[in-house]
Structure formats: C-alpha cells, structure tokens
Amino acid sequence: MEADNGDTDKALECYGVVYPENCDSFNGPHAIDCLITIWKEVGCKVKGLRYPGNLTTADVNALKNMDIRDVRSNMEGVKSAADGGNDDHQLNCYGIAFLENCDTYLGPHSVECLTTIWESKGCLVEGTKAPDKLDSAEKEALDLINLE
Incomplete structure (x- = not known):
C-alpha cells in the first residue's frame, strides 16, 4: 500500500523500481506528466509524433493504464527502432526522419x-x-x- 501511495523506498522494495519524477504508482493510471517524464528520460523529443502530449486520447489512455515498466519499455522500443534506422519511429521519437x-x-x-x-x-x-x-x-x- 505504501508503494502504491507513492513511497519511493517502498516502491523499490515492492516492485524493484524507483518511480520517475511525476510518477506515483506502479500500475497506473499515470498522470500525463509522468508519461512525459519517461518519454524525456528515454531520450525522445517533444517534437516526436508519439510524445505523450501529442497522442490521441485513446493512445494516451492506453499508456496511462500500463504498469510503469511497460510504459518505459514501450517508449524505449520507439527510441531503439528510431536509432536502428526506422524512419517512422524517427518521426515518432525525434519528429524528424x-x-x-x-x-x-x-x-x-x-x-x-x-x-x-x-x-x-x-x-x-x-x-x-x-x-x-x-x-x-x-x-x-x-x-x-x-x-x-
């Protein structure tokens, strides 16, 4: 319960993760500021088409309801594909091919x-x-x- 109430030490004990800034739960729903923090931590840019502030309501709600590891994994996947040469994901992550x-x-x-x-x-x-x-x-x- 303490981990789910935003206690960083308890989150580390319970889930093995430290919540990123603006995040206060493992399972969600996550605030848009939490999603934006993770997006920036993985190295994608505000101009990216999949920047959380640019997503449709349905897409952002899907991210909000993932656990924190899956959110990070999703965003790291976009960045990895971009850095691997995928033009679509370069647009998604960086906003430029x-x-x-x-x-x-x-x-x-x-x-x-x-x-x-x-x-x-x-x-x-x-x-x-x-x-x-x-x-x-x-x-x-x-x-x-x-x-x-």
Whole structure:
C-alpha cells in the first residue's frame, strides 16, 4: 500500500523500481506528466509524433493504464527502432526522419552525414567550409549539435 501511495523506498522494495519524477504508482493510471517524464528520460523529443502530449486520447489512455515498466519499455522500443534506422519511429521519437548517411540524432555525425546536410541546403563541396574541409575543432563543435 505504501508503494502504491507513492513511497519511493517502498516502491523499490515492492516492485524493484524507483518511480520517475511525476510518477506515483506502479500500475497506473499515470498522470500525463509522468508519461512525459519517461518519454524525456528515454531520450525522445517533444517534437516526436508519439510524445505523450501529442497522442490521441485513446493512445494516451492506453499508456496511462500500463504498469510503469511497460510504459518505459514501450517508449524505449520507439527510441531503439528510431536509432536502428526506422524512419517512422524517427518521426515518432525525434519528429524528424534522418537524412541519408545520418545514423544518429545526436552526434557524433559522420562527414558523409554532414555532407548530405550541406548539399541539401544548396551548398557545394567546393565551399571552404564543406564538411570534409573542417578542422577537428569545427567538426567536434558540429558533433555536439543534433540533426536539426
């Protein structure tokens, strides 16, 4: 009962999990803020199509009524599929489909990925700041930026 009433220590003893911030039960129903916290913890972004605040009432209610492990597993599955190259899940998790040669939302980004972005913006490889002409400090700075 104490675990179900939000006691973090008792939740760890009873369920083997610590409730994420804004979550106060194992089995639900979970508040939308709880779902959003888990979404952000797994690394997906607000712009993602499956961001809890963007879901239909039916979809959010389904998540609200899962146990906390299943909610996290569901969201981790979306992120894993996105990072594995699934275009639909890239949209679901990040709100952007990765360009050709780009394998991650966050860096490091390959020179091929940066070149694809460079050319998609109308720049030419002959440009003095083309990705293959960057010095290591300039390349490292780009690696700290997400694909957007």
